[in-house]
Amino acid sequence: MFQSFSEKSNPEQGAPRLKLLRAVMKTAELDGWLVPRADVHQGEYVAPGNERLAWLTGFTGSAGFAAVTENQAGVFVDGRYRTQVRNQIDAAAYQPVDWPETKLADWLKHALPEGGRLGFDPWLHTAKEIADLSDALEGSGIAPVAHGNLVDKIWPDRPAPPTGAITTYPNALAGKTSAAKRAELAETLRKAGHRAAILTLPDSIAWLLNIRGADIPRNPVPHAFAILHDDARVEIYVHPAKLDKLPDTCTAGGVTAHPDTGFAAAVTLLLSPVRVDPASIPVAIVAALEEAAIKPSFAADPCILPKACKTGAEIAATREAHLRDGAALCEFLTWFDEQAPGTITEIDVVTEVEKARRAAGKLLDISFDTIAGSGPNGALAHYRVSEASNRTLEDGDLLVLDGGGQYLDGTTDITRTLPVGNVGDAERAAFTRVLQGMIAISRLRFPNGLAGRDIDAIARYPLWLADQDYAHGTGHGVGVYLCVHEGPQRISRASDVALHPGMILSNEPGYYREGHFGIRIENLLVVQPAPPLPGSDPADSAEGRLSFETLNFVPIDRRLIRRDMLSQGEADWLDAYHKACREKIAPHLTPAAADWLTQAAAPI
Structure with a gap:
């Protein structure tokens, strides 16, 4: 198995490690210390020896940072991790801070004395980050001070730097x-x-x-x-x-x-x-x-x-990777539908998914730890099942299954939300709204020059009509046998990067009801020039339009769809998508999975 299920968080160590950090802060004559989740390369992903934030606080999310003073220790996280952080830190030692709503500079002005010295490792923070912080602290007397890393001084068994083969x-x-x-x-x-x-x-x-x-x-x-x-x-x-x-x-x-x-x-x-x-x-x-x-x-x-703008060869290769991955998911889903509620766990699901991806002999790694969150665990957008959190799938649950593979010819990422037994009306209505947003992005034609922030709201509109939303972006860039999160393009309120042909993005609206259930539906898309439409305005045609080509082909569970909520255009898109699933994936399946696909991808 690529994925393990050991518990990576040690919140019980948070208080004693915080005490050690404060001791070395005092020796260094620093009033505060910043602990980012970053390494010297400033990428999103870090090696075990650079997991300083997790080691110190217990929080294992992929984004966030801590600020420690003599009397306070805040762990700053965005909307994706607010439930997770409360479950992983010692509340007596650390305080969750809603970020970016609460700005670091504002927090520091209350937590540090006037003229306070805020220490940071200059290899772990970017020039922009420190410049912005310094500007925001202007007039407070608080001075950021570059210093050797203090967490490293108190981490006795810190893992050595990786030396993997190139x-x-x-x-x-x-x-x-x-x-x-x-x-x-x-x-x-x-x-x-x-x-x-x-x-x-x-x-x-x-x-x-x-x-x-x-x-x-x-x-x-x-x-x-x-x-x-x-x-x-x-x-x-x-x-x-x-x-x-x-x-x-x-x-x-x-x-x-x-x-x-x-x-x-x-x-x-x-x-x-x-x-x-x-x-x-x-x-x-x-x-x-x-x-x-x-x-x-x-x-x-x-x-x-x-x-970010893939070559024709990269796009052709990644199409093949997604067909292989889609077939593996369909084999898994055939198995999944044969399991009765109450008989399998989240770990069983992750294990079986990886087994299906491995079967073709082309899987080099998974592209991230598979998310298999059932019931209330599904409401944690970046949930990682461990032996301690493992849950049996019970009748009425929703299962959020998000995962992908690393293949030589492509990096895949796909999310499907699956019913376990009989699911309630509220869940089905919310699922349909999420699906409507996902379809809206899939069908979109848009002018050259638009950025992710210009189209993000389109995915949210059906949810907004019901006063529902999700606290993550609608989509991220994806590499080709590289990182599953790749910039600079995103579908997000925060992204001002124009979309260009060849860019690959995820399309993954969701909805999460804390303590109850989660929903997410995700396909990957590649930006393509849009063919002209009959009768289009000549000026618009000259400017050009862009559209999306879908890369993933795995049925969307029709048992969760409220057909009466779909427009005819949405239903037509879904039927065309399922027809493509049957045509593209069926030749790669075992007979049992091909039979399953015929039923799962039938017209709605």
Whole structure:
């Protein structure tokens, strides 16, 4: 099994570890300390040795941070994790803080004395983050102070840095050679007048060099730093243990490899100006540049947008990965429908799903720990079942099943909400509203230039009519055998990044009633040019329209749908989608699963 079910949270250790942290804060003459969920690469995913937030507080969510003072310790989380954080921290030691509604600076102004010294590790915070915090604290007398990491001082058995192997990613699947990518980005640097760009994000480096790694669970990326020069040369900096194992293709044609211990010194030898992304560059690197009189030029990581806009080869490959994954899910669902309520648990579900994905022999990892939340556990949007939380699926439950696979030709992610026995009317009505929002995004045609924030409300509209909503974004970007969460594109109120052809996004509205049930329905989509419509306005046609192509093909459970709530257009979309499921997936199924699919994907 890729997934384990051990309990990762230790809230009982929160108070004694907090006491130790406060002791070293006092020795360092600091009044406060920030504990982010971040590593030196500033990506979303971190290795075990960088799980400082979880180690200190017990909170294991994938986003959040803590702020500790002499008398207070706040754990800041967004709407996805507010129930989870209460279950995982010692309430006598830590206080959950609703973020971003409560701003860190405002909290600090009340928690720290005037003139207080707020310590932070400059390798674990971005330049933008600290600049914004400093601006917000202006006039308070509170000063952010860069300092060596205090949590590391009190973590005696902290895991060592990962040294996973780096492997070559096939050019045929990437659709473009590393040399071609480097040449294109070097031209971008020259046009902007930048002599070099510093890259810290592991997935950017993996994409640029057509390599993959094994340093982060569920994400095939290497821990590395890189410098891209304006003549297309690249210097990559990796753990010394990896240097002798690098594939020849990784260090050919203008790419040289060095130990990562030399990275900080190497940046001080660059010529000005040097491009750095304020959203991902550690403060420590900006400080090193400025001390060496090298001008940092703040601009987006040059890999981010090209990586997000997939090549034709990447899109073709990921289609194949989704057909394979869809067949596996249909095999699982055939098994699931044969189980009587009260006879299986959430762990049984996760185990059987992974077994189905493994059966084709192409699964390299799961793309994230599978979410299988039944009843009240389904109301936790990012629930992870453990031996302690494992629950038997009972009659009347809803099961939120969200998971995906890492295949060489693609990264998959799909959510289906499933009934266990006879489900109530409130659940079916809410499910139908979520489905209406998911269909609305799937059917959407929209002008070039719109961003995720411009279309997010479309998915929420059916829920809003019933005063319901969900506290997460509608969709995130997805890589191709890279990270299942990939920027810069999102379908979210917070996203101002324009959508472009080739971008892959999730479409996953939901609804969560705390203590009772959860609902989420998710497919992945790829942005495509929309074909012109007969009778469309000529000006609109000239500007162009975009639309979405659906990548996942697994039936949506018709037993949970209130047909009387669907419009004819929505019902037509659902029937066409289910017809595509039958045509695309049936050839890959066992006879029993093919029979199940015929019934599950019948017209509504």
